Amino acid sequence: MSNELKTPFEKGNLNQTTTWAECIAWYEDLARRFPNVLRFEKVGVSDAGVPIHAGVVSSDGVFDRETIKRSGRPVFFNNNGIHPGEPEGVDACMALVRDFCLQPERLAALGKTVFLFVPLYNVDGSLNRADTSRVNQDGPEQFGFRGNSRHLDLNRDFVKCDTLTAQVFNQLFTAWDPDVMVDTHTSNGADYSYTMTLIHTQPDKLGGALGEFLRGEMLPALYADMEQRGWPTCPYVNPVKDSPDHGIADFLETARFSTGYAALHHTIGFMPETHMLKPFKDRYASMRALVESALAFTVRHAERIQGLRRAAREEGRKRAEWPVRWKMDEANPDSFRFKGYEAKYKKSVLGEYTRLWYDRSSPWEREIAWYNRFPVDVSVSAPRAYVVPQQWREAIERLQWNGVRMERVEADRMEEVGYYHIVSVASRPNAYEGHMFHEEVVLEKRRGQVLLRAGDYIVPLDQDKARYAVETLEPLAHDSFFRWGFFNSVLEKKEAYSDYVFEDHAEELLRAEPALAEKFAAWKAANPALLANQEAVLDFIFANCERYREPEWRRYPVFMIEK
Known part of the structure; x- marks a missing residue:
């Protein structure tokens, strides 16, 4: 050569x-x-x-x-x-x-x-x-x-x-x-x-x-x-x-x-x-x-x-159902014949603790537990298609880069869809790769009428790239777009109130909306310590009343067209 x-x-x-x-x-x-x-x-x-x-x-x-x-x-x-x-x-x-x-x-x-x-x-x-x-x-x-x-x-x-x-x-x-x-x-x-x-x-x-x-x-x-x-x-x-x-x-x-x-x-x-x-x-x-x-x-x-x-x-x-999360089976490990070195412990010279070290003069070979089974932990029902409104460009681009077939809505129309209400989100305490990654997400499935606008994207699941679409668009999937914060703006309520005015109005709302009064009673029973906190009380009424509801608030903006 x-x-x-x-x-x-x-x-x-x-x-x-x-x-x-x-x-x-x-x-x-x-x-x-x-x-x-x-x-x-x-x-x-x-x-x-x-x-x-x-x-x-x-x-x-x-x-x-x-x-x-x-x-x-x-x-x-x-x-x-x-x-x-x-x-x-x-x-x-x-x-x-x-x-x-x-x-x-x-x-x-x-x-x-x-x-x-x-x-x-x-x-x-x-x-x-x-x-x-x-x-x-x-x-x-x-x-x-x-x-x-x-x-x-x-x-x-x-x-x-x-x-x-x-x-x-x-x-x-x-x-x-x-x-x-x-x-x-x-x-x-x-x-x-x-x-x-x-x-x-x-x-x-x-x-x-x-x-x-x-x-x-x-x-x-x-x-x-x-x-x-x-x-x-x-x-x-x-x-x-x-x-x-x-x-x-x-x-x-x-x-x-x-x-x-x-x-x-x-x-x-x-x-x-x-x-x-x-x-x-x-x-x-x-x-x-x-x-x-x-x-x-x-x-x-x-x-x-x-x-x-x-x-x-x-x-x-x-598929009628799609798995979106998997979890290790801790009860049923397999085994692997492993060649290792003896793990030992000794006092650290740097601080007041015991440290791990491996003794290469003491090799061993034996069967060890190998946890290699990960059954499905969370699965979701497969819709016929998702709808991604055109304003969510970041999600649409990534679907396109990965060859996901999408169809444009040709004219404005009202559509009965399934959607998720985001009940709560818990994020990592520190930034992770440039994002506040959402570790825990709690959802509530709902149905309702939404306006699909001309130019919005329909993502049918009768296609080769269905798996990519499901695992990025379903919020509970391990690495969904939602977990990476692509839709964070829907987590923010846009309007607020002045407490000294809303205090009196809140009483009117509780009389006018029986469902709100029922929710508020349950909340008070579950949170007696918060009753002395005016902000907490008024926030609950404001967030749950029908009169001032913001439809987009906490509504996950990718919709589902059911079968």
């Missing part, structure tokens, strides 16, 4: 990762040299104005996306560098693409499968290079930063799409509709013998036959293959207590994360997490092995995977 085709990792001391400029220039040169194998191009720009690129490897020189999708060819997607301080996937992908160009037998093994890749996703963070942000990590010598130019973590941005980068990703992913995705990472956490650990789309959340295929066939095959490749792999080490000794749990990757987002499109997703304490060269080698293993399985079973994805979409068109 000529020296110019070696990657920066290979040219260095196996403890170097490429810079963004080196990476892009290297791929552009490779694409010029091998135009029948690789197409590499800009697909968008980041918030800092830095180009974002994607590449396509095809065994027969066909790169046109429409042609590839029209012919039903499988697509395998490798995303790298979402956290540029975890860069082994960036370097491993470079070498793998280069080997597709140089090794005809490797390229031919792709068959009809197309290898789609983003070489370095968080381009902003990759330019913020240092060796200090990954506190516990063993190499490389210099690396990028987790946050992007807006100090946001892109692996929390797939639904809310605050960043231009995530908007580019949503549209790229939707356009190519990959069958399997591998998004490369490095883990923090406990100490153990494994270099490679694996987060996967949680099978119960993926659901149906596709989820069972992942659990029963694909995951066992990947674990066995990684063992043969010399990189024994275990599930992501997510201890249920302070160390793996007490058991580990699957990571319920909701739609804010890459694999959870992929599940909204019925795509099988993997998030390999190499162990931070292992040398960079080992993390690099195990990452390449994992990507190759997942790719080889996809090539062999592509027809089956595609068929299961089609079946999942067809089932979604007819």
Whole structure:
């Protein structure tokens, strides 16, 4: 191999990762040299104005996306560098693409499968290079930063799409509709013998036959293959207590994360997490092995995977109920034979407390509890369609970026709809990724007449993208648009009162509205301590009276057209 085709990792001391400029220039040169194998191009720009690129490897020189999708060819997607301080996937992908160009037998093994890749996703963070942000990590010598130019973590941005980068990703992913995705990472956490650990789309959340295929066939095959490749792999080490000794749990990757987002499109997703304490060269080698293993399985079973994805979409068109939240089954764990180090405790030299440490001189191997079942916790009845009024542009844009089919209302009309009244909301006490995320939401289902205006959007659920629509528009879903604060203005009552005037008027309202008087009596019985608080008393009457009701206040503004 000529020296110019070696990657920066290979040219260095196996403890170097490429810079963004080196990476892009290297791929552009490779694409010029091998135009029948690789197409590499800009697909968008980041918030800092830095180009974002994607590449396509095809065994027969066909790169046109429409042609590839029209012919039903499988697509395998490798995303790298979402956290540029975890860069082994960036370097491993470079070498793998280069080997597709140089090794005809490797390229031919792709068959009809197309290898789609983003070489370095968080381009902003990759330019913020240092060796200090990954506190516990063993190499490389210099690396990028987790946050992007807006100090946001892109692996929390797939639904809310605050960043231009995530908007580019949503549209790229939707356009190519990959069958399997591998998004490369490095883990923090406990100490153990494994270099490679694996987060996967949680099978119960993926659901149906596709989820069972992942659990029963694909995951066992990947674990066995990684063992043969010399990189024994275990599930992501997510201890249920302070160390793996007490058991580990699957990571319920909701739609804010890459694999959870992929599940909204019925795509099988993997998030390999190499162990931070292992040398960079080992993390690099195990990452390449994992990507190759997942790719080889996809090539062999592509027809089956595609068929299961089609079946999942067809089932979604007819669902009477949709699950929107899942919860770990704590009573019925599975088991996994784990290779760990003895967890011990000793007095800290820094303060008056006991600290955890792992004794590498005391390795162990035994069965541990593996909490890998997540049954449905909350489900909702499926309407025939949702209505998203045109003024909620942020929600509409994201539906469009993800290929959701929508129809415009042609003329103003009154419609009997279902809707949610928002009883209460409890948010995180601190900002989370630029939002006051709503952790707890209590709803009341109601029906009523609303005016649909010409230009509003109807979102039918008889479509392939039904799952994306449901899990973003249903407020109780883990990562719904509502939880991320897209509709916060409806939580604010717009009019107020002057207490000295309203005090007398409130008595009139209680006489005129028997339902209000009944509610007020119940409230007084339940809240005797508040009766001395004029503001609390008058606020209750003002909020619950019919005379001054604001229809839009606390009415969730996405409506449901029932069956």
